[in-house]
Amino acid sequence: MDRTLKSISDSMIDRYSKRYHKLGYHVNTLGWGTTEQQEYRFSQTLDLATGFDGKAVLDIGCGFGDYFNFLKNNHVPFDSYTGYDLNPDLIHEAGKQHTGDDRAHFEVANILETSRDEPLADVATMFGVLNLNLKGQVDNYEYSKKIISNAFSLVK
Secondary structure, eight states: HHHHHHHHHHHHHHHHHHHHHHHOGGGGOOOOGOOOHHHHHHGGGGGTTTTTTEEEEEETTTTTTTHHHHHHHTOOSSSSSEEEEOHHHHHHHHHHHHHTTTEEEEEOTTTTTOOOOOOBBEEEEESSTTOOOOOTSHHHHHHHHHHHHHHHHOOO
């Protein structure tokens, strides 16, 4: 990864770690205004034509893995859930929040550095990953294109 993209990733890790250490396990740590706003965004995925029945779900930028709870609480019949986030603090908290359910797996992963020859999941989500003000450090279009391209390499 080039130096500029590494700097952006490091800055995001720092931002969310500071919020986490100040606010703890809270939707504001992740930049959501309220739990209702977060769940409204999550609910938009329930209308997907592909469905989730028996599917492996990859949540890119999973934060605390709240989408995992959303799927469970809404009785979505998914098979497994993998949460990727580049922030180790958030992944650690996600692991604490979701112990005891073998369908959940959380991993520190930077989507800018992650691509595969073989898909990892059937369906992927990204909530807020592309909502960054890059302040002219890189072209937003190229940055987004790289993230989306890597995301597509991870799913069927």
